[in-house]
Amino acid sequence: MDEQAEERMEDAPAFDGEQQGATGPVRSAGPRAEGSAPWRVKILYSSATEFCDAPEGMDIAVGTMIVVPTRYGNELGRVLGRETDSADVGAEVRTVVRVAGPADLSRVQDNDMKQDTAYSLCREKIASRNLEMKLVSAHYLLDEQKILFLFTADSRVDFRELVKDLVSVFKMRIELRQIGVRDEARVVGGLGICGRALCCNAITDRLRPVSIKMAKEQNLTLNSMKISGPCGRLLCCLSYEFDVYKEARQTLPSMGTRVQHEGEEFKVTELNVLARRVRFQSESGRVIDVGFDSLSRNPSTQAWEMRPRAGATGPAPEQVERPARPDTAR
Numbered sequence: 001m002d003e004q005a006e007e008r009m010e011d012a013p014a015f016d017g018e019q020q021g022a023t024g025p026v027r028s029a030g031p032r033a034e035g036s037a038p039w040r041v042k043i044l045y046s047s048a049t050e051f052c053d054a055p056e057g058m059d060i061a062v063g064t065m066i067v068v069p070t071r072y073g074n075e076l077g078r079v080l081g082r083e084t085d086s087a088d089v090g091a092e093v094r095t096v097v098r099v100a101g102p103a104d105l106s107r108v109q110d111n112d113m114k115q116d117t118a119y120s121l122c123r124e125k126i127a128s129r130n131l132e133m134k135l136v137s138a139h140y141l142l143d144e145q146k147i148l149f150l151f152t153a154d155s156r157v158d159f160r161e162l163v164k165d166l167v168s169v170f171k172m173r174i175e176l177r178q179i180g181v182r183d184e185a186r187v188v189g190g191l192g193i194c195g196r197a198l199c200c201n202a203i204t205d206r207l208r209p210v211s212i213k214m215a216k217e218q219n220l221t222l223n224s225m226k227i228s229g230p231c232g233r234l235l236c237c238l239s240y241e242f243d244v245y246k247e248a249r250q251t252l253p254s255m256g257t258r259v260q261h262e263g264e265e266f267k268v269t270e271l272n273v274l275a276r277r278v279r280f281q282s283e284s285g286r287v288i289d290v291g292f293d294s295l296s297r298n299p300s301t302q303a304w305e306m307r308p309r310a311g312a313t314g315p316a317p318e319q320v321e322r323p324a325r326p327d328t329a330r
Contacts (some may be wrong), residue, residue, distance in 0.1 A: 111140035
């Protein structure tokens, strides 16, 4: 392998969700005719998501195994369905190369058997050269005589000598690509704290950006160990219910809001959006849980009000009064 080729690979951009050129027909996603929504395809090796169009006359459906172009080369993917939300498609739509045949499936199986050996050998070469990098995976491309090695590192790594070592062993094209920790989680897979497969691996890698504000909005603890995934970043699922919480809070009193009820002043101490309940506490330590339907705004004063109890026999069904805790009573 020539020195120029090695330098190009070292300078290649990261694999962290960027849309680079693919080895196949790629077009911009402009206005589309009705009923011509692109197909959402999951690449089996990396669990990345691609959006593809099928050439005229090619019959594909949900679950069909197809060969699609990616930034690294042609890969095997599974059709997940039509993508109806144009906002998720992005700027590029690729064209399906072919429906995967028995030869393609057989070659993928053969490559899978060789990848473990390639991975182990590459790790030995990395250790022998004392390179500060963590090898994530080794992958034989479907239609090319090339091995793709993905790795993570805290900083830029000069791996030109490592490439020479690998070329001398495998006698084929070698590509090393540095990726981010989120991409490592997507490629390797695993289970989250919920006990289910990681979202980026099992669902899609094209998820909404996640911020600490989403955790605060959902009243989650800000303990980083509890709201972070195996990759060390904020949980992708924090964005799933964020819109529900945000919309519900717009029609509810905010934390700390004071409400007059039965001659006492109560303060909002807890909002449970999923259970649709609000907890109030008075200066005396008295605690009341009420349903969302028990709250309303006074049209004239815009102050929040709590519906009075239904008679003297006890609280209304949507109101539950709890005894004050000894340590909260004043």
